[in-house]
Amino acid sequence: MITNNNGSTDNTLNILNEYGSKDNRITVISQKNLGHGSARNKGLDKATGDYIYFIDSDDYIDLNALSILHKIATKITLI
Numbered sequence: 001m002i003t004n005n006n007g008s009t010d011n012t013l014n015i016l017n018e019y020g021s022k023d024n025r026i027t028v029i030s031q032k033n034l035g036h037g038s039a040r041n042k043g044l045d046k047a048t049g050d051y052i053y054f055i056d057s058d059d060y061i062d063l064n065a066l067s068i069l070h071k072i073a074t075k076i077t078l079i
Contacts, residue, residue: 001026002043007033 003026005013013030020028029042040054051073053066062068 002046003028004039004043005030006036006039007031 003016003020005016005028013028016026016028016030020026027046029039029046031039031042036056043054044052051070053069055061
């Protein structure tokens with residue numbers, strides 16, 4: 001998981017760093033607020049996996065959404 005603290009002024013960075021210290025699969029990026037596009041591009045620069053999924057702090061996804069999407073993606077040819 002790649003997280004990006006895009007200029008937040010609350011305790012977001014501390015929370016992300018706490019999770020990142022507990023799980024080496026979590027990468028924490030912090031930058032001044034340069035907008036969604038810049039934050040996503042920074043994340044893409046760090047990405048190494050086969051799939052990308054963007055979710056913002058005000059988004060909601062079902063608990064099983066990514067598992068379902070992965071199952072679908074691995075069963076079909078996307079290219």
